[in-house]
Amino acid sequence: MPRATQRPAVLADPSDFLDLARSPNGPRVLNDYLYSDEPQLALHIVSFQDATLISISLPHTLTDGTGGGRIYLSWSLALQGRDDEIPAFHGFDHDPLATFGETSSESYMYADRLVTGWRAILFKLGQWYDSVRYRSESRVVCMPAAVLADLRQTAIEEIRAATKDDEAFVSDNDVLCAWFTRLAISDTPQTSDRTIRIMNAFSLAAVLGNDRIPSAKAYVSNAATEMYAFLSAREIFTKPLSYTAYAVRRSMMNGGTRNQVEALAALKRQYMAENGEPPILGDATMEMISFSNWSKGKFLETDFSAAIIKEGSPRAARANRPGIPSYIQFNAWSKKFQIRNIFPIMGKDAAGNYWLQGPLREGVWDMIDRKLKAAD
Template sequence: MGNLFSKPKPQAPRVLTDTVVPLHKWDDQGVNRAIIMLFMMRFDDVLDPEKLRSSLEKLLSRDDCRRLGARLRLNDKGKLEYHIPEQFDEKRPAVAYSHVKYGVAIGEHPLASRLPRPSAKPSALGDPNEFWSLMRREDGPTEIADYYARDEPQLSLHVVSFEDATLVSLTWPHTLLDAMGYHELLTAWTAVLKGRDGDVKPLHSVDHDPLATHGSEPREPYVLADKRLSKAQKVLFIFRYAYELLRYRDEERMICVPAAYVEKLRARAVSDLVAARGDATEKPFVSEGDVLSAWVTRALTRAVLAPTSDKTIMVVNAFGLRWVLADDRLPRDKAYVSNAIASVYTYLSVKDLLTKPLGSVAGAVRQAIVEQGTSAQLETRRFFELEAVKSGWPALYGDGWMNMLIVSNWSKGRFFEMDFSAAVVREGGGTGRTGKAGRPSYIQNRRYMKNFSSRGAIPVVGKDGAGNYWLQSTARKGFWDKIQNAMDEESP
């Protein structure tokens, strides 16, 4: 869990010529400070590492993108600041770059050869943490203090080259950006890589925080107000959660859900909802994301709890603010490369989760998004969260005995569609290719977390070129055989 009371590391000397601006409110939060993200893309082609490096550095040298190359510092009040160099050079580059080259095919490398490949049925595959040495340089940052203590660039690019494949990884502190912010970064990077600098959207202003007043007042009654936990219930929930993390170790797996299986799952969910309504005139809508949320939470719960249990499961779905705030705070003509994530909450008993049809569960997830995902509801929820912070207690809803699962769907980021073909030196000829040249065939992330755990978190990384979905999940160590059995039982 880390030491909650550890003293901050001494900071690197300040550079007087740096431009200093504060971080946005949604960026400088405790949970964001605690997480260092690593994101690896496998390409079944040989890519030019220098083209990758130079194009990313060129992007970050643009006037409106220079914040992405800024250094982090703590001010006298303990708040994070961006210190933007007057110019980037070899001593203070925009990006920390490293490159390793192996003169063998990826299938001959003892570690890289074990990277997961698509499966014929839903399967829990390799542990993504096994591959950390392929994702970063040996002395790469592992906590937020490394950035302000070492004058470390916020973005680290690590490229691993094989004779027939390339691994491209970026590392950054979560204070910099979220999944959709990363989508904006990759979209801009690939545009510069292709020589289409004019396609890069300008970033929202560095010195203006468009979300600074979001949540300053409630706009309407909150739909979950009657579920708010008392202080005693919060103590119970937090104690149970902390005990679970301290008592049992984590174990993470990649999960591949084949394309045909997802199609059948969604068709089954829609059929369930039609049957429940008894009205065929209007076809109900549930997205693939809703269905995957329902499916994976059922599998994880079935591995732990009996279907007769009345315990509450709180399914937390990460919800991006960029679309709902596009008409006022976050216009689409600019890229918001920061954090803008809220949450919506679905509450189900274990009995309902495991015994009701899949469509019922997916429909409950969709209904929660519809009810809680409006601009007014999200701002009202934010108001109560900010008020709770002042009291020293989080704003929690549900009951003190509930279990929590967190689904973060990155599919809208379309990471498997990112086009790095302009950096392709030689196309790979392997039979495992699942997409076009210069597109990632496999993606995984890894997190360094201080004082937090990813237990119960389920990032949906996205859909590969063949339509297979890739998920990650962290569960109690020793439970993955049970989870695999539960996935096997969930027939489409």
């Protein structure tokens, strides 16, 4: 299994562990759920002398990263006999987002970037050709805590100097997304003006916590939207990392308001009603890099210690407490298209290291590996 490193490193292919992650006859497509007694939420456990592998399988229509975190927290509390602390769930009989986006008080800030007509056709043809011409390869990346802390501190200093704003900042996620986006487009010429769209999944739970999704209860269904930053490849390669990180931060600040998330929901609702498919924001030839940070789900803090019968690895040999995950990975199945350029950030482990993974065009991971090794 992948282990934390002292320097940023490309590690294993997540698919190498698929046989340990699911039962041989586990569901892969919709019909496997419709024509069997398989539950949407399935548990698979493999035990060794020194470790236990716990795998959860589910369709994304069931929950998102934040909702999944609430489910695992509740499971953990139940294991510990703390049933009275399990948060009440929003019921399935009412959808608080059913009318979200039916009205909007303002226009979406990137409405002018909607790709339509022949540009949409060109975009789809490009995506189709890329998926047919190149296979996808997935890898896991470890970003050590100390390295990210240095990158973030440097970025904050540069941003404050450039903006003359002593309060300006970027988060771990902003820096991590900026750092990895530069690597993910390694096969793009550094002088290219091609648009790079950096998308971050954004939970609606907090911004709608005062009305549609009251924070007093746990909402475990999907409640996410997207935050977009648009840069050119030239900017990402030639400007400091802080430039891209701050663009990601501004996308959150400007797009994450109550009015803007509703404006985007309204745009998507109207476009879906008129065209029967989700809208595309960007341009016809852009490269899309997408992130989903699961840190708020606290998967790497899930406490299974109440289930321990005998400890495995000695405590001195690991950073995590017994019963706390030391490693998490993600595998996705999609029948109709190759999932590419989508990177879940699994979160921060007990030592402060971040883990992320995802699929890239064949050959790009080798380029990233060489770059990281050359930087050591």
